Amino acid sequence: MHPLRRHIEEVVSLEDAEFDFILSHFTPINKRKHQYLMQEGEWINNEFWVIKGCLRAYVLDELGKEHIIQFAVEDWWITDYQAFEKGMKTQIYVDCLEDSELLYITKENREKLSAELQKMQQFWARKTKLGYIASQNRVLSLLKNTAKERYELMCAQYPNIIQRVSKKMIASYLGVSRETLSRLY
Amino acid sequence: MHPLRRHIEEVVSLEDAEFDFILSHFTPINKRKHQYLMQEGEWINNEFWVIKGCLRAYVLDELGKEHIIQFAVEDWWITDYQAFEKGMKTQIYVDCLEDSELLYITKENREKLSAELQKMQQFWARKTKLGYIASQNRVLSLLKNTAKERYELMCAQYPNIIQRVSKKMIASYLGVSRETLSRLY
Numbered sequence: 001m002h003p004l005r006r007h008i009e010e011v012v013s014l015e016d017a018e019f020d021f022i023l024s025h026f027t028p029i030n031k032r033k034h035q036y037l038m039q040e041g042e043w044i045n046n047e048f049w050v051i052k053g054c055l056r057a058y059v060l061d062e063l064g065k066e067h068i069i070q071f072a073v074e075d076w077w078i079t080d081y082q083a084f085e086k087g088m089k090t091q092i093y094v095d096c097l098e099d100s101e102l103l104y105i106t107k108e109n110r111e112k113l114s115a116e117l118q119k120m121q122q123f124w125a126r127k128t129k130l131g132y133i134a135s136q137n138r139v140l141s142l143l144k145n146t147a148k149e150r151y152e153l154m155c156a157q158y159p160n161i162i163q164r165v166s167k168k169m170i171a172s173y174l175g176v177s178r179e180t181l182s183r184l185y
Numbered sequence: 186m187h188p189l190r191r192h193i194e195e196v197v198s199l200e201d202a203e204f205d206f207i208l209s210h211f212t213p214i215n216k217r218k219h220q221y222l223m224q225e226g227e228w229i230n231n232e233f234w235v236i237k238g239c240l241r242a243y244v245l246d247e248l249g250k251e252h253i254i255q256f257a258v259e260d261w262w263i264t265d266y267q268a269f270e271k272g273m274k275t276q277i278y279v280d281c282l283e284d285s286e287l288l289y290i291t292k293e294n295r296e297k298l299s300a301e302l303q304k305m306q307q308f309w310a311r312k313t314k315l316g317y318i319a320s321q322n323r324v325l326s327l328l329k330n331t332a333k334e335r336y337e338l339m340c341a342q343y344p345n346i347i348q349r350v351s352k353k354m355i356a357s358y359l360g361v362s363r364e365t366l367s368r369l370y
Contacts, residue, residue, distance in 0.1 A: 069324065121306065121310065128314050
């Protein structure tokens with residue numbers, strides 16, 4: 001079974017013809033380690049889904065320090081949702097931490113597919129809802145958890161990410177200094 | 186025009202009969218200042234919409250310190266979305282900072298309404314998407330902004346909230362100490 005079909009069927013079941021129709025709205029793209037999917041200042045019209053690989057989304061602050069918003073590994077979706085939804089230039093960078101195989105869908109195709117196939121509207125509504133809940137939990141963790149608690153939470157939630165990215169990046173994602181993280185582990 | 190109709194029509198336009206049908210799924214509820222809508226350990230089956238008033242959602246950490254997840258004023262939705270969606274007991278408290286007039290919808294009614302009226306599915310999908318984007322921006326602000334920048338961002342985004350809640354609560358929402366905020370303003 002195509003990995004995207006397996007992924008979508010975790011939310012809604014599909015007929016063969018429906019999946020073929022869905023897949024026809026996506027385009028495959030391969031990127032090498034260190035290549036960028038997007039950079040600050042660009043217009044964003046694509047949402048990416050990871051077949052294989054590992055990526056990160058980050059911003060640079062005024063001092064040039066990186067702050068990691070999100071990692072993405074197999075089965076994850078990644079883009080700058082604000083820029084994608086609101087037709088704005090992005091403020092973020094997305095680069096590949098490993099060679100990556102991706103599918104992308106344009107905003108127009110996503111809207112077309114949502115309008116034509118109720119199941120995809122359901123699927124994306126579910127994904128957005130879960131993303132919102134995860135983001136709210138992260139806000140809460142940033143407000144109330146110590147560096148140690150944040151790291152342990154991340155290990156429990158995303159064991160497959162912890163193993164694939166550097167300690168420096170984990171520290172940036174957790175909003176703690178590299179030194180603090182080193183002292184703990 | 187009913188305030189809920191005005192609010193929904195910011196996303197989708199409605200016929201009179203459609204709005205009557207929507208409204209029949211909601212129940213009005215009034216609460217006095219200091220009363221709770223939910224407390225840690227309760228099962229959550231309602232989502233609330235604020236007609237008039239001001240509320241906050243917060244957690245208590247192990248030391249009994251409050252961390253404010255969200256405020257809600259006129260036109261805002263509030264519940265513990267994780268508990269509401271996943272059928273879990275809540276870990277949060279929601280209380281009224283002013284006398285408040287609310288409407289609530291049960292989970293069953295929300296699902297029924299989404300299934301029966303495509304426009305409401307569209308409306309909630311849009312609201313969730315904007316909530317997700319706002320939450321991601323808050324994560325980013327917690328990671329990269331100084332206390333001063335966070336406060337200024339909040340003043341620009343939510344001027345109507347800043348005026349109605351205490352400095353102590355603003356500090357808790359921003360993840361800065363009351364002393365730090367006082368030093369700045």
